[in-house]
Amino acid sequence: MVGAKPMKKIVAVDDEPDIVKLLQKIITRAGHEFVGYTNPKEFLDSYSQEKPDLVLLDIMMPEMDGWEVYKEIRKTNPGQKVALLTALDIPDTLKKGVKELGASDYIVKPFDPEALIKKIEEILAK
Numbered sequence: 001m002v003g004a005k006p007m008k009k010i011v012a013v014d015d016e017p018d019i020v021k022l023l024q025k026i027i028t029r030a031g032h033e034f035v036g037y038t039n040p041k042e043f044l045d046s047y048s049q050e051k052p053d054l055v056l057l058d059i060m061m062p063e064m065d066g067w068e069v070y071k072e073i074r075k076t077n078p079g080q081k082v083a084l085l086t087a088l089d090i091p092d093t094l095k096k097g098v099k100e101l102g103a104s105d106y107i108v109k110p111f112d113p114e115a116l117i118k119k120i121e122e123i124l125a126k
């Protein structure tokens with residue numbers, strides 16, 4: 001297809017299976033490859049094989065929070081694009097976390113599907 005944008009691989013890590021399923025629907029409809037994890041440790045175990053273009057990472061998870069997962073990603077791939085997913089709309093804290101840790105951006109849940117894809121496309125274009 002002439003002019004088609006290349007498909008990107010997007011991985012989501014969220015402890016809520018319904019969120020992962022919703023993300024899968026939205027992201028695959030937008031023409032990207034999607035892999036979802038509900039267990040952050042399983043994600044970290046397979047991270048090097050996944051080679052994602054973008055990781056969507058929930059901050060609040062019971063076993064291992066998103067900040068810990070994020071730090072592990074940075075150890076092996078400091079250039080990995082990561083967008084933090086959160087139900088907490090606390091822009092100052094999130095912006096500080098994004099700036100200090102180097103995350104690409106953050107996405108507040110619940111999200112509008114069109115706005116989510118727009119944000120993902122913006123991050124991938126950076």
